[in-house]
Amino acid sequence: MRDFPHARPTDAYARTYDDASRDPEWFWGHAARALHWDVAPQVILDRSKAPLFRWFAGGVLNTCYNAIDRHVEGGRADQPAVIYDSPVTGTKRTLTFRELLDEVARFAGVLTTLGVAKGDRVVIYMPMTPEALIAMYACARIGAVHSVVFGGFASHELAVRIEDAEPKVVVSASCGVEMAKVVDYKALLDRAIERSAHKPSHVVCLQREQRRCEVVNGRDHDWHALMAKAAPVPCVPVAATDPLYILYTSGTTGRPKGVVRDNGGHAVALLWSMQHVYDMNPGDVFWAASDVGWVVGHSYIVYAPLLLGCTTIIHEGKPVGTPDPGEFWRVVQEYKVRTLFTAPTAIRAIKKEDPSGEHFARYDTSSLRALFLAGERLDPDTYHWARQLIQRPVVDHWWQTETGWPVAANCLGIEQLPVKPGSPTRPVPGYTVDIVDDEGTVLPPEKEGIVTLRLPLPPGTLATLWKDDERFVETYLARFPGRYVTGDGGYIDEDGYLFIMGRIDDVIIVAGHNLSTGSMEQALSAHPSVAECAVFGVKDAIKSQLPVGLVVLKAGVTRGHAVICDELVQAVRQAVGPVANFRKVAVVARLPKTRSGKVLRATMRTIANGEPYTIPPTIDDPATLDEITVALKSLGYARLPETPIGD
Ligand code: COA
Ligand code: AMP
Numbered sequence: 001m002r003d004f005p006h007a008r009p010t011d012a013y014a015r016t017y018d019d020a021s022r023d024p025e026w027f028w029g030h031a032a033r034a035l036h037w038d039v040a041p042q043v044i045l046d047r048s049k050a051p052l053f054r055w056f057a058g059g060v061l062n063t064c065y066n067a068i069d070r071h072v073e074g075g076r077a078d079q080p081a082v083i084y085d086s087p088v089t090g091t092k093r094t095l096t097f098r099e100l101l102d103e104v105a106r107f108a109g110v111l112t113t114l115g116v117a118k119g120d121r122v123v124i125y126m127p128m129t130p131e132a133l134i135a136m137y138a139c140a141r142i143g144a145v146h147s148v149v150f151g152g153f154a155s156h157e158l159a160v161r162i163e164d165a166e167p168k169v170v171v172s173a174s175c176g177v178e179m180a181k182v183v184d185y186k187a188l189l190d191r192a193i194e195r196s197a198h199k200p201s202h203v204v205c206l207q208r209e210q211r212r213c214e215v216v217n218g219r220d221h222d223w224h225a226l227m228a229k230a231a232p233v234p235c236v237p238v239a240a241t242d243p244l245y246i247l248y249t250s251g252t253t254g255r256p257k258g259v260v261r262d263n264g265g266h267a268v269a270l271l272w273s274m275q276h277v278y279d280m281n282p283g284d285v286f287w288a289a290s291d292v293g294w295v296v297g298h299s300y301i302v303y304a305p306l307l308l309g310c311t312t313i314i315h316e317g318k319p320v321g322t323p324d325p326g327e328f329w330r331v332v333q334e335y336k337v338r339t340l341f342t343a344p345t346a347i348r349a350i351k352k353e354d355p356s357g358e359h360f361a362r363y364d365t366s367s368l369r370a371l372f373l374a375g376e377r378l379d380p381d382t383y384h385w386a387r388q389l390i391q392r393p394v395v396d397h398w399w400q401t402e403t404g405w406p407v408a409a410n411c412l413g414i415e416q417l418p419v420k421p422g423s424p425t426r427p428v429p430g431y432t433v434d435i436v437d438d439e440g441t442v443l444p445p446e447k448e449g450i451v452t453l454r455l456p457l458p459p460g461t462l463a464t465l466w467k468d469d470e471r472f473v474e475t476y477l478a479r480f481p482g483r484y485v486t487g488d489g490g491y492i493d494e495d496g497y498l499f500i501m502g503r504i505d506d507v508i509i510v511a512g513h514n515l516s517t518g519s520m521e522q523a524l525s526a527h528p529s530v531a532e533c534a535v536f537g538v539k540d541a542i543k544s545q546l547p548v549g550l551v552v553l554k555a556g557v558t559r560g561h562a563v564i565c566d567e568l569v570q571a572v573r574q575a576v577g578p579v580a581n582f583r584k585v586a587v588v589a590r591l592p593k594t595r596s597g598k599v600l601r602a603t604m605r606t607i608a609n610g611e612p613y614t615i616p617p618t619i620d621d622p623a624t625l626d627e628i629t630v631a632l633k634s635l636g637y638a639r640l641p642e643t644p645i646g647d
Helices: 012-022 024-032 063-076 097-113 130-142 155-165 185-195 223-228 264-276 295-308 327-335 344-353 380-390 469-477 517-525 561-575 601-608 623-634
Strands: 043-046 054-057 080-086 091-096 121-125 145-148 169-173 176-178 181-183 202-206 220-222 243-249 257-262 285-288 311-315 339-342 370-373 394-396 433-436 449-454 483-492 498-503 507-510 513-516 530-540 544-553 584-587
Touching (some): 012 024, 024 043, 024 264, 054 264, 063 080, 063 097, 063 130, 063 264, 063 295, 080 097, 080 130, 091 097, 097 130, 121 130, 121 155, 121 185, 130 145, 130 243, 130 295, 155 185, 155 243, 155 257, 155 561, 202 223, 220 223, 243 295, 264 295, 285 295, 285 327, 295 311, 311 327, 344 380, 370 380, 380 394, 433 483, 498 507, 507 544, 517 530, 517 544, 517 561, 544 561, 544 623, 561 584, 584 623
Parallel strands (some): 080 311, 121 145, 121 169, 145 243, 202 220, 285 311, 339 370, 370 394, 544 584
Antiparallel strands (some): 043 054, 080 091, 176 181, 433 449, 449 483, 483 498, 507 513
């Protein structure tokens, strides 16, 4: 279906794609010239340690300089760099590039005084305030490596990340505000530090008036007090290949993977994507309605807009309920947003509360050029609804924490291609996407299989996993030599359009958040009454998927199931965090397994979704599936046909 009636097909996309494929060194070497380098890269792509590739080896630059100082020196000092709009606290604040530079340089001074130097780690656990962005850039300024942890994660997940990253300093806030609820960030942090074997030397805490926090003597410092006496420090030049940040993403086990992003490749790819994927120009306003704790926040709230000299928005609120489903359109009107980026789940939440667009109609959204959606599959219904509502391009694009920027998209800055709802269009120049079978053989068009990316990946993609090259290779590269395994399943159609059908591992996508069922299973297993358990994702109309748990109790447990289930819900909330959305769990006598003892999660998921299922030939005892169906029905699932097809 052709959905951009005014699109004039040219061959710009095909030409750019071919250029990037034929000669990646030339293509990205050329793109790198848009940045300021203290020392130009000696080698555009170092292939000597394949399959670990390094972009811009020998190059020296500073990401903070390129995103902030360069624009102050180049005439954008008085342009808004960051707009903070917080409907939940009733606060608005604008920082120009000059003001941002002052704050970042002084907070970099604070970190330096606390002993942070190039290569040291700083964990940032903060709500959506400008100070989160300031802390990230302050790290970049002095070559320190930040690791931002999403505020919806609880102490255990935070502790795991602190242990792995071993930060000298943690930067946090007294609280976050979630709708009408105040979340005690500092208390969660204190508990995480208590649990962690690694202890940071210092904690810098932003005291917020909604709830002030306790300070631990000798360790904790007040953000404002330190800033009042801080001296600004200059940018420290770093190698292009030095790490800029670590961002943990869910693995198939409970242990998160520390995705490492370098400085040079990251800056080059993000700057290029702002112009070519998002069609932005310096001075425009870009709004990624996400959270700095996710990759979307890192790339498209914090770094990419400022690298191009755009204005970015930090919004501390939700698409609905703060105060109503017109909130996104209010922000678009107020700040003349050119491009809005969010997750489909946010649009579904708005659609549910404002189906006929009455709230939308209250605002002047004429500044809006396009709506970009990512983080989960964009279902055609949501696509059509949004397209009809805003009467502008709605762009589904696919990428992941590991890639750091879009892998497949309709690149509006190159050429607007016809849309096929349900598809994130075609690969972005720089990426080669192949669908392979279990043996690694490339499949023909229309055949569904494992989605892989051919090596070398373009700049800006993950360099490795923190302190674990081996796990990086084993997780992503070892299965099919010469390819990166994305963890998604899908197919490419006859026209070269990619369709992503969902994860093929134990990661689930809940409200656009990528979560590990392994972490939730770990929390359930730790309960004294639980012998074994399984967690899997079930379809949800708003949040795309929700986790469901089934547990088998230890012999001799006589306590009531309802009480135990309540405790299990709390256990996951305490261990993983509220963002897991774990609310449904039932007790079963046994779990369905293969004869070799593998739990049949995929079959349980199919039953829960009310979809026809095939009884796996390797199942130990088919009768377990009937018991599971009963349990899932008690949770409100498995409502449609239950008759198995086939055998
Ligand atoms: N800090 C602390 N707690 C947080 C949090 C944060 N930063 N973010 C979410 N939570 C909490 C919520 O308050 C909620 O707690 P509750 O169980 O006590 O109610 C829980 O985690 C679940 O949050 P969420 O799944 O986000 O549900 P929600 O009902 O609060 O909001 C949406 C639903 C769809 C509006 C929201 O998820 C959304 O806007 N998502 C899309 C945007 C996005 O950020 N995508 C990420 C990648 S682009
Ligand atoms: P994250 O690393 O949290 O950004 O999650 C990445 C995963 O989200 C991908 O591997 C996909 O499973 C899913 N995803 C992201 N964007 C899309 C999209 N546009 N369509 C389908 N799935 C998507």
